[in-house]
Amino acid sequence: MARDGLLPPWAARISANRRVPYITTIVTGVFVAVWALIGDANETYNLTNIGTLFAFALVSAGVLVLRLTEPARPRPFRVAWVWVVAPLSVVLCVYVMFGLPGETWIRFAVWLAIGLALYVGYGFKHSKIRQRERP
Numbered sequence: 430m431a432r433d434g435l436l437p438p439w440a441a442r443i444s445a446n447r448r449v450p451y452i453t454t455i456v457t458g459v460f461v462a463v464w465a466l467i468g469d470a471n472e473t474y475n476l477t478n479i480g481t482l483f484a485f486a487l488v489s490a491g492v493l494v495l496r497l498t499e500p501a502r503p504r505p506f507r508v509a510w511v512w513v514v515a516p517l518s519v520v521l522c523v524y525v526m527f528g529l530p531g532e533t534w535i536r537f538a539v540w541l542a543i544g545l546a547l548y549v550g551y552g553f554k555h556s557k558i559r560q561r562e563r564p
Contacts, residue, residue: 434555435548475533476540482522483537489518 431441431450444451464473492508492515508514553559 430552432557434557435552437551472533472536475529476536479526479529479533479537480540482526486519486522486526489515489522 430436431438431453436453440450440453442450442452492511495502496511
């Protein structure tokens with residue numbers, strides 16, 4: 430994401446030894462450690478659950494969209510019964526999400542809004558892929 434310009438350039442710096450984005454890893458680790466010390470565990474569990482389920486649902490939906498819009502695209506992995514598994518995955522993820530408390534949904538919506546604002550305010554303008562795709 431940083432190499433595409435969706436994050437600041439410092440976030441793309443890669444460790445020569447380990448080939449990982451070390452600055453981003455350190456920043457994320459510090460944030461998570463501080464949150465673990467001061468945050469509410471139940472709130473953290475619920476936000477982790479809703480975020481992960483949402484990501485799984487999006488990936489499953491994305492698999493279907495790509496199957497329809499780009500059927501000839503090379504596929505480095507295969508999904509057995511994709512037209513059953515992917516929709517079922519979306520439905521089940523959303524079903525489990527609806528079992529989470531209302532407070533979790535509000536916090537999730539706030540985090541999504543913050544992420545969208547950052548994307549629109551910074552990432553959209555700086556995306557290298559988007560700039561390549563412009564006519």
